[in-house]
Amino acid sequence: MARRIEIALKEGGRDARGERVRREIEHFLHVPATQVRTIDVYTVDAGLAEDELVKAASEPLSDPVIQTWSIDQPLAKGFDFLVEVGLRPGVTDNVGRTAREAIEYITGRPFAVGEGVYTSVQYLLSGTMAKSDVERIARDLLCNTLIQRFVILDAVEFAAQNGVPVSVPKVTGETRAQVREIDLDVADEELLRISKEGVLALTLDEMKVIQAHYRDPAVLAERKKVGLTGLPTDAELEAIAQTWSEHCKHKIFSGNIEYIDENGNREEIKSLFKSFIQQTTKDVREALGERDFCLSVFKDNAGVIKFNDDLSLVFKVETHNSPTALDPYGGALTGIVGVNRDPFGTGKGARLAFNTDVFCFASPFYEKPLPSRLLHPRRIYEGVVEGVEHGGNKSGIPTVNGSLVFDDRFAGKPLVFCGTAGIMPAEIGGEPSHVKHINPGDLIVMTGGRIGKDGIHGATFSSEELNENSPVTAVQIGDPITQKRMTDFLIRARDKGLYNFITDNGAGGLSSSVGEMATECGGCRMDLSKAPLKYPGLDPWEILISEAQERMSLAVPPEKLDEFLAMAKRFGVEASVLGEFTDSGIFHIMYGGRTVAYLPISFLHGGLPPMEMRGVWEVKRHEEPAFAVKGDYTADLKELLGSLNICSKESVVRRYDHEVQGGSVVKPFTGVANDGPSDAAVIRPVLDSFEGVVVAHGICPRYSDIDTYHMTANAIDEGLRNYVAVGGSLDLVAGLDNFCWCDPVKSEKTPDGEYKMAQLVRSNKALYDYCVAYGIPLISGKDSMKNDFYDGAVKISIPPTLLFSVIGKIEDARKAVTMDVKRPGDIVYLLGKTGNELGGSEYFALRGFIGNSVPKVNVAKAFPRYRALHRAITDGLVASCHDLSDGGLAVALAEKAFAGGYGIDVDLGRVLWMGEKAEKSDAALLFSESASRHLVTVRPDKRDAFESVMSGNCFSSIGVVTAEGTVSVTGLAGTTVVREAINELKEAWQSPLREL
Amino acid sequence: MANARAIVITGNGTNCEMEAAHACRLGGFDETVIAHISDLLTGEIRLDDFHFLNLTGGFLDGDDLGSAKAQANRLRYAKVDDLAEHLIDQLTRFIDDGKLILGVCNGFQLMVKMGLLPAFDGQYLQQNATLTFNDCGRFQDRWVYLKVDQASPSVYTKGVEKGLYLPIRHGEGKFVADSAATIDRIEAQHLGVFRYSDAAYGAPTMEFPLNPNGSTNAIAALCNETGRLMGMMPHPEAFVHRTHHPRWTREELSEEGDGLVLFKNAADFVRENLL
CATH class of the missing domain: 3.30.1280.10 (Phosphoribosylformylglycinamidine synthase subunit PurS)
Structure with missing residues (x-):
């Protein structure tokens, strides 16, 4: 009882x-x-x-x-x-x-x-x-x-009734270990029905490939030997569906695309991933030659680069959007503890050093009606913030960098980007730590949490749009402590050389983790009846694909098994031997003595034909607003400072521990009252050294409304200029791309798929063009391609979004620079030119316009300037540095001033202009979001040295830091166009989200 | 010559072991060991071999039953393999031997909930106080000014003139005692070592965010009557170098951070009294 x-x-x-x-x-x-x-x-x-x-x-x-x-x-x-x-x-x-x-x-x-x-x-x-x-x-x-x-x-x-009656929410059920067979010798509609009703997310073409496999007489003969018929088992079909899911296989990125540009020129693209992402890294690495610092890219759970001769740096950013839409707290918590397992399961395993978080939401003050099933954005905001807080804080990993981005289209699907970096010794046991292997005969060992029905169909479900019947079981709740215990144990096991290979159990569960491991050595034999379950009643297929959290899969050599298991027991971590790796060429799954899946690895991993898609680009003209010239822009500036994308996020950031592990150097907030917004984070992963890791990011989905090519270029540039602003080195810097797109495949549900596909192609082209030009190799990334809501009546698609994360090094963290002005009398420099580029700006958005003149990135000018700025920072010539992004020069001036507690006087007449003189205006100079600009202050006695380091680049001194606490801007006509006390500006910036 | 030896216990959700050990080394301990709780429970590592025990920050067992509650229970009931004793016996012996314990954040919560603090009259294991949810209802990471009580018996604060500037990072840091008598006695004996204060370390404050949690009498740290056991919500190990300071890029600061003094005093105490 x-x-x-x-x-x-x-x-x-x-x-x-x-x-x-x-x-x-x-x-x-x-x-x-x-x-x-x-x-x-x-x-x-x-x-x-x-x-x-x-x-x-x-x-x-x-x-x-x-x-x-x-x-x-x-x-x-x-x-x-x-x-x-x-x-x-x-x-x-x-x-x-x-x-x-x-x-x-x-x-x-x-x-x-x-x-x-x-x-x-x-x-x-x-x-x-x-x-x-x-x-x-x-x-x-x-x-x-x-x-x-x-x-x-x-x-x-x-x-x-004398209180609330006792109720026990126990899962009841008995294990019948049922295995069903599915007849695929049926008509096409029936094949589609099987896929749809089983949440397999397989297309008709894919179902037919599977059908053909089971009709092959050679396959049939092999199956007979292990007691199987010519019909696929449920476990087999599920394993194929997981492995071939968009989530795991990235079919859109690996498919064939016919791209037609605005002039009707045709281009055949064989795999966006190979043509643009992998190619970027290949070309950058070739150009780097001897100076190449990439160690393991695209082949493991996370990318690995060299930090120094003794240590390697591991980084991955993931998204967890669909589960978050259903359960914001659990979805986000699982997002963060899930991405933790990526660096942890990379190479032989990395110690986790920091997290990054970027959230895209609709306004928490959203007041329009929402379709049923969609949670209110405020609830999503609260749940996600709390989920990531628990996931990060409880795991003892500092959250050092992030953003909150608002656009009401994210009501259709919130985006939750969670990143984790790790550090590992360059060598473990005399071998490079980023290399791992499996020998046939190694044992399949699963550690950590138990398996339940949680997270079943997560991979396939996230490969479809959210709808009324999205499965409940797709939601999981992470458990940071079970995971922390496991990672405490596994790091020690790693250092003792107790395993050969480690990987994460994420999407697709064991079918994916062990399935991928089996490709390393050419086969496996696993008995699902040996897997520890949370409760009885799971059928073999459920055990195989459950995405229950906090689990790693390992290959343990037989001679190390006893020591491994004994140590696991001491640390209170459950570890189970599920089978062994083989070289049979077969993904062979048993339940007790019975074979429940028998799939050739060549078919499972190579059987999927590429998708054929089409993208057609058209230039869309938006209304170009014509604003009357004003004499005073102070109110506009304050309104901008209070807009959701610009205002302070301190109420959220303070809920995240950004200092645990003791390496914090540049914190999220800085300045005289610890409340100015930093551009990037600097941490020291090794406490007795001053070598630092710098991490930053860029994200600007608004520009996608004009052209995703420039959206992408600006995201890359924003990430890099934030990175450079604090002192990040351009000799060791890498990028990660996270694409979150709305469904870009034309179908009944997505009639504009060809345009969305063209947006994707253009984004990829920019990714290649700008990363190669900047010399940034891409080391890892992820795509999430179905960020739509559709209930049959209402469709909400997110704006195409690229998060570009930047990670690299600062040789001496004591040289890092923060954004706050330091002392009166310092000279204010604006690096880079400003143009009439208000298209997609916050300033236009405030008035309900998009416009057309999207900012364009000029790498030929920006890159040498970034190098010069880095030199100036390293030489100690820069007192403060802040990047210009949302809201342009005016916002950057205000932030720098109130963060430092001093005023700034500048003259717009001294700002360097690019483009037509006729288009030059106070509004454009103040609010244009032209790329690649920094606002820097320099002590008067460093003026000559600074100007000499910067010589040959576009920069100009535009004013001075003042003791009077006022931001004052002189316009082109010589009159004051902005004048406001810094505490008023700060209040405008801090008030909107203060109470959330 | 004998070595000054520090131990940092980790496992089950402790998170600050690396920086706590680093602070011990910088503070002058000859040897610092990070021991997983399982090392202690198997008897592989024994508290008896150390002089300074660090119970540091984290989320023991996720703080699921209230901060540090589950670990307090574990330490009370868990037996050490192969030895005819409970872990609590080793701990009691450690205290009786006149050795030092510093609890930081989750470690402070643990000490208070086990009854190691304030432990009037050496009544260890009797709980008289607690640390509970911040008045603001949220986890907070922010820096605070801590006014030192010069008259406290704490062995850690020698040479601290006005106070220390350190970060707090907690959701359950509000100090509450079981009775007015307990508070009176803490005050009378100067056991409230540090209090949240204004930036000049002038007066204790109850005002958020200077006082981030609403602690009774602004108490941020507590020691026992011997001064050898101390617990505090702020993190001294998080400020051992000037680059930890949130304003290091704009202020003239000494190379060493404010928090290091506590570890130096601990090492000095060990050298003078325990070796």
Whole structure:
């Protein structure tokens, strides 16, 4: 019989969680709640003696200073309504797991199979509200019904039934180990139905390739030998679907595209990935020659570059968009702990050094109606911020760099980019750490979490648009502590040489991880009945493709197995031997003695024919706004500073630990009051050295409305100029591309697919052109191609978005420069020329325009200037440096001034202009977002040295830092066009998101 | 000559072991060992072989049952393999031997919840205080000014004139005692070693964000009557070099960070009293 332990705060104790919920109820739902208090509930379903229960309740589960506890006695009183929210059966319950371990320490004996602890939270609501209001509070705020369930009781009902009845959200079911066979000898519509209903996300052509495989007499004969018929098993079909999914196989990036430009010129592209991304790296590496610093690119879970002779740097950025749309907290948490496993599963495994996060949302203040199933952007914002906070902070990995980007089209699908970098010794056990291998005979070992139904079909589901019936099981909840235990253990196992190969279990689960590992040595034989399960009732195919979190797959040589398993046990990490690697050429999956999948590796990984697609580009003309010339732009500047894309994100950033591991050098916020926005992060991964890692990024989806070619060029340039601004070296710098696109394949649902495909092609062309020109090799990346919402009536497609992450080195972190002005009298320089490039700008967006004059990047000018700036920074000539991006010069001036606590006087007449003289205006000079510009301050005594280092480049001194706390800008006519106190500017910039 | 030896315990969600060990080395410890809790539970590493125990920052067991609660429970009940004792016995012996324990952030939460602080009259393992959710309801990473109590018995603060500037990084840092009597005694005995204060280290403050969590009497750190056991929410190991300071690019700072003094004093104390 399950028992309920309740934990409540003592009378008068402050309930911070309740207060927050109360504010949210008022703010979002406009229900007048006078008070919200909370109670934690542990439902213990285990055979415990009474004194053991009392010990559990009074010691680990409660805090005697502030809390009281009870067993099977409701503590709630003095409320109008009670809502109790618990998890649905099978959903990861981290607190329940910890409570169970705590009880096991007390009793000294492990829980029996099927025993468990389940947590829930009671919210006691007071105030004038109807039951329907409480329903809304439960459904829209307290509970995500996909993963949670709730009970509502009013005070009368509560008294009548003496509290909330015990309920145990245990997964019940028995393991029948069913294997179904699927008849593919059917008509085309039937093939499509099988794919659709099974969430296989396979096209008709792909289904027919599979059909043909099973008709092959040679295949049939082989299958007979292992007791299989000519029909595919469910496990086989699922494994193929995972392996061939857009998510895993990147079919769009590897397919054939016929591209037609605006003049009707045709081009055949065989694989965007090979033609542009891989080619970029190949060409850059060739040009670098001896100075090439790439160690492992595109072949592992993350890219590896040289940091110095002793250490290698590993970096990966992933997205986790579709699960986040369904469950923002769990989706984002899983996003961050998931990408952690990429560097961790790269080479022989890297120690995790920092995270980066970029989120793209619709406005949290969005007020238009949303299609059902879409969560309100504010809820997504809250959930994602909290999910990444828990994932990053609890894992002890500093979150050092990121952005929040807003566009209402992200209501259709929020984008959650999570990046993680790692550091590993250049050599481990005398071998390069970025190389790994598998020998036939090595054992297949899985470590970490157990397998459940969570995350089934994640890979295939994210390969489709979000719709009304998106599967619940696609959502997972990460568990940073189980993962942390595992990584603590595996790093030690790595250093002892206890395994040959490590990789992550992510999308597609074991079918992908072991499937890919099997290609290394040419085969595997794995018994799914050996896999540890969270609960009974999983069929073999589910075990094979479950994306349950916190798992790594390893190849352990037989002679090291005992030591490996013994060490795992000591560290409290579950490790299971599932089979062995072979050279049979077959992905051979068993359940007990029975073969459930028998797929030739050549077919599984090479059987998929390339997709054939088409992209047709057309130049779209947008309305060009004609604004009246103003005498004063101060109000415009303040409005810009308060726009969502520019305003301070400090309320979010302070929730992320950006200093753990002790290597923080340039923090997210800087300046006299620690609140000015840094351009990039600098950290020292090795504490007794001053060599630093610099990380930055660029992202500008608004420009996609004009031309994705220039969107991409600007994203690359923004990433690099942020990187250069703090002192990043141009001799060791690499890039990562993350494409998040709306579906670019023409179909009934996507009639404009050819235009979207052309946008993708143009983006890739720019990626090649600008990375090669800047000498930035691409070391890793990812694409997410189905970021649309479609419910049959409403379609929302995100703007094509490229996140360009930049990682590299600063030889001496003590030379790093921050963006805040340092002292009055310093000279203000603007590096680079400004043109009439307001197309896609924040300034136009504020007035509802897109325009056409998108900023264009001129590498021939920018690159030597970046090199000169780096030299000036290294020589100690630069007091402060800030990049110009959203909002242009005016915003950069304001940020620099209020961050430093001093004023700035500048004269627009001294700004270098490019293009038609007639187009030169105060508005364009202030707000144009022309690329490749930096705003720098220099001490007067360094003026000559600075100007001499910069000579030959476009730059001009435009003003001076002043002791008076005012930003003052003189316009072309010689009159003042902006004048405002820095504290007013700062307030405009800080207020919009301060309370979120 | 004998060595001054420091140990940093890690595992189950401890995160600051690298920088804590680095601070111990810079502070002058001859040897610093990062020990996984499993090394202690198997008896492979014993607390008896060290002088200075660091219980450092992190999220032990995810802080799932309240910060550090599960680890407090583990340390109380877990047996050491092959030895006829519990880990808690080693810990008690460590304290009785006059050795040093510094708890930072999650380590402070652990010490308070195990009853290692304030532990009036040497009543270790009796909990009189706690650290709970910040009044602002959120995790915060920000730097704070900590006014030192010159009269405190802490052995770590020798030479600290006005105070230290250090980062806090926590969601549960609000210090609360079980009774007014406990607070009175903490005050009377000057056990509140550091308090959140204004930038001049002039007066303790209850104002956010200077006081980031709403701690009673602005208490940020606590020691026991011997001064050898100390816990604090701010992170001294996070400021051992000037480049850790958030304004190092604009202020004249000494090479060494504010936090290092605590580790230096610990090493000095060990040399003078325990070797």
